[in-house]
Amino acid sequence: MGVLEKTLNAIKQRAQASKSILQALKTGHDEGKRAAPARSSRNDAQIGGRLDWGSRFTRNGQEYQNVNFQLNKEAKDSSIKQLVKKNGTHKKYAEVAVPVSDPQVATEKVEGGKKIKLSDQEIAAAKERELAKRRDNMFKDLNDAL
Numbered sequence: 001m002g003v004l005e006k007t008l009n010a011i012k013q014r015a016q017a018s019k020s021i022l023q024a025l026k027t028g029h030d031e032g033k034r035a036a037p038a039r040s041s042r043n044d045a046q047i048g049g050r051l052d053w054g055s056r057f058t059r060n061g062q063e064y065q066n067v068n069f070q071l072n073k074e075a076k077d078s079s080i081k082q083l084v085k086k087n088g089t090h091k092k093y094a095e096v097a098v099p100v101s102d103p104q105v106a107t108e109k110v111e112g113g114k115k116i117k118l119s120d121q122e123i124a125a126a127k128e129r130e131l132a133k134r135r136d137n138m139f140k141d142l143n144d145a146l
Contacts, residue, residue: 003077003079004049004146007047007048007049008069008094010049011036011069012139014037015037016135018036020036021035021135022128022135025138026101026102026131027100028063029053031053032052034053035067037050041074045074048076049075049080051067051068051069051070051142052068052070053067053068054066054067056100064097064098064100066095066096067097069092069095069145069146070091071084071089072084072089094145095145096142096145098137098138103127103131103134106118106126
């Protein structure tokens with residue numbers, strides 16, 4: 001596994017431990033803002049990379065926003081430092097489009113041939129599962145794009 005894959009994996013581990021990326025996948029953010037991990041001198045040095053929000057667009061009625069994988073100049077890793085020196089901090093090593101909207105989920109289920117309305121908690125849990133799938137697909141697509 002190369003330095004880019006290791007860095008992306010470290011970002012993924014942080015994102016999976018945080019619910020903030022799930023909330024952000026509902027609405028997106030301003031272009032250029034940090035998507036993950038949280039901006040801090042410690043994260044920037046230890047992890048060495050980041051995901052930034054890119055441009056927004058609509059395709060087939062669905063709103064998307066690009067997510068860009070970039071490296072940090074504060075990185076401790078010497079390989080990352082060399083890449084930053086060569087390419088700068090704004091080089092996009094991978095870019096993927098992710099849906100940014102409140103996920104649409106079923107509000108009813110069928111049991112014994114009868115439709116039953118789901119509780120607010122069941123609907124919220126289904127939305128969170130859908131957002132987690134988006135997050136996981138985003139990281140898979142970013143890794144595939146490297």
